[in-house]
Amino acid sequence: MESAPVPVLETVPAAPVDVCASGPRPHPRPSGQDRYTISEVAEYTGLTAHTLRWYERIGLMPHVDRSHTGQRRFSNRDLDWLTFVGKLRLTGMSVADMVRYAELVREGDHTFEERRQLLESTRRDVLARIAELQGTLAVLDYKIEFYAGAPAAPERS
Amino acid sequence: MESAPVPVLETVPAAPVDVCASGPRPHPRPSGQDRYTISEVAEYTGLTAHTLRWYERIGLMPHVDRSHTGQRRFSNRDLDWLTFVGKLRLTGMSVADMVRYAELVREGDHTFEERRQLLESTRRDVLARIAELQGTLAVLDYKIEFYAGAPAAPERS
DNA sequence: TAGAACCTTGGAGTGCACTCCAAGCAAGCG
DNA sequence: CGCTTGCTTGGAGTGCACTCCAAGGTTCTA
Numbered sequence: 001m002e003s004a005p006v007p008v009l010e011t012v013p014a015a016p017v018d019v020c021a022s023g024p025r026p027h028p029r030p031s032g033q034d035r036y037t038i039s040e041v042a043e044y045t046g047l048t049a050h051t052l053r054w055y056e057r058i059g060l061m062p063h064v065d066r067s068h069t070g071q072r073r074f075s076n077r078d079l080d081w082l083t084f085v086g087k088l089r090l091t092g093m094s095v096a097d098m099v100r101y102a103e104l105v106r107e108g109d110h111t112f113e114e115r116r117q118l119l120e121s122t123r124r125d126v127l128a129r130i131a132e133l134q135g136t137l138a139v140l141d142y143k144i145e146f147y148a149g150a151p152a153a154p155e156r157s
Numbered sequence: 158m159e160s161a162p163v164p165v166l167e168t169v170p171a172a173p174v175d176v177c178a179s180g181p182r183p184h185p186r187p188s189g190q191d192r193y194t195i196s197e198v199a200e201y202t203g204l205t206a207h208t209l210r211w212y213e214r215i216g217l218m219p220h221v222d223r224s225h226t227g228q229r230r231f232s233n234r235d236l237d238w239l240t241f242v243g244k245l246r247l248t249g250m251s252v253a254d255m256v257r258y259a260e261l262v263r264e265g266d267h268t269f270e271e272r273r274q275l276l277e278s279t280r281r282d283v284l285a286r287i288a289e290l291q292g293t294l295a296v297l298d299y300k301i302e303f304y305a306g307a308p309a310a311p312e313r314s
Numbered sequence: 315t316a317g318a319a320c321c322t323t324g325g326a327g328t329g330c331a332c333t334c335c336a337a338g339c340a341a342g343c344g
Numbered sequence: 345c346g347c348t349t350g351c352t353t354g355g356a357g358t359g360c361a362c363t364c365c366a367a368g369g370t371t372c373t374a
Contacts, residue, residue: 039350049351050333057354069340071351087296090289095331116304123297130290132247133283139244140280147273194371196320206321207363214324226370228321252361 027076035065035073045082052082059099060085062106091126184233192222192230202239209239216256217242219263248283 027034038049045052055061056072062081065073088098101118104111184191185201195206202209212218213229219238222230245255258275261268 037350048333051331053352054332067340067351069351071340084296084300087293091293091297112304116301119297119301119304123294123301126290126294126297130287133287133290136244136248137280137283139241140248140276140283143241144273144276144280147269147276194320205363208361210323211362224321224370226321228370 027079029076034076034079035067036075036079038072038074041074041079041082044079045086047082055085058095060095060102062102088122091122092129093122093125097122184236186233188233191233191236192224193232193236195229195231198231198236198239201236202243204239212239212242215252217252217259219259245279248279249286250279250282254279 029036036044038052041047041052042049047055052061052072056064061078064078065075067073085098088101097118101115104115104118185197186193193201195209198204198209199206204212209218209229213221218235221235222232224230242255245258254275258272261272261275
């Protein structure tokens with residue numbers, strides 16, 4: 001009950017700033033020394049290391065760099081991507097659709113229009129979901145008021 | 158992409174009316190002749206017959222009446238309950254929590270306070286989720302504008 | 315009264331999004 | 345060097361919320 005339905009990124013403090021690739025938000029390390037281990041990234045994103053590996057396996061990550069012995073070394077760019085993916089996840093977009101988006105990114109600039117359409121469709125879904133939630137708020141408030149006002153009446157639900 | 162994440166009740170037209178037990182919304186049949194078959198209820202609620210049987214099995218339905226040969230006959234009251242359950246579902250509440258609520262209803266009037274608390278906790282979750290979604294809208298709009306404005310730039314996501 | 319369409323059950327299966335496991339190699343510290 | 349902690353892999357397991365199945369009984373329409 002108390003938990004969010006989709007535990008993805010631990011929300012950065014509270015601020016309606018758009019956290020996005022090439023945005024002005026600084027990363028823990030300056031560019032050039034940005035070679036994070038999987039557990040550092042796990043802590044930063046709130047995802048588990050398992051999930052990060054799984055994201056890579058299913059094609060949701062743009063090729064992650066490796067150390068000379070084969071361990072993952074994530075870059076600030078990867079962190080940006082994961083932040084954005086976290087936002088997409090919060091919209092309710094399915095993993096399959098996020099993978100589709102990632103493929104479009106890999107395919108290059110000629111997919112800009114398709115990406116925009118995908119995002120606009122997502123935006124419409126989000127607006128619809130907000131409206132839906134506001135509809136449930138009305139019902140919830142009706143009920144809560146009922147329970148608060150009448151501590152013993154014959155209503156059934 | 159185009160589908161809602163949680164397909165529950167087919168939303169009644171669009172209207173911010175609170176659709177709730179003892180509310181003023183009329184049912185297909187007048188009280189007294191309200192003995193719907195499972196497929197009628199399936200059509201009304203948008204749930205499948207399978208799901209309606211499953212809801213009953215897990216304790217999410219208040220005892221459904223049966224015909225003399227054992228087939229289910231749902232009442233208007235059952236329809237009201239299912240409408241309300243649909244709203245709870247739309248809030249993102251888990252089936253387990255809805256079953257908990259149904260148990261409280263079965264236990265009688267002395268659980269009013271606990272029910273109110275459950276509903277208020279749900280209400281807080283809904284508000285948080287709305288805020289979260291509005292946060293994603295900001296990111297989405299930023300990206301959409303980017304793709305709309307620059308049909309070929311070196312951004313990576 | 316025949317036939318189509320609908321209903322019953324317990325239990326098994328599905329799809330999603332993780333989540334974990336075992337066995338073994340890697341990294342950093344005193 | 346030894347020790348602890350961390351990282352690697354493919355594949356199997358988990359929990360949720362349905363979703364379907366087989367085999368048989370019921371209800372409705374012609």
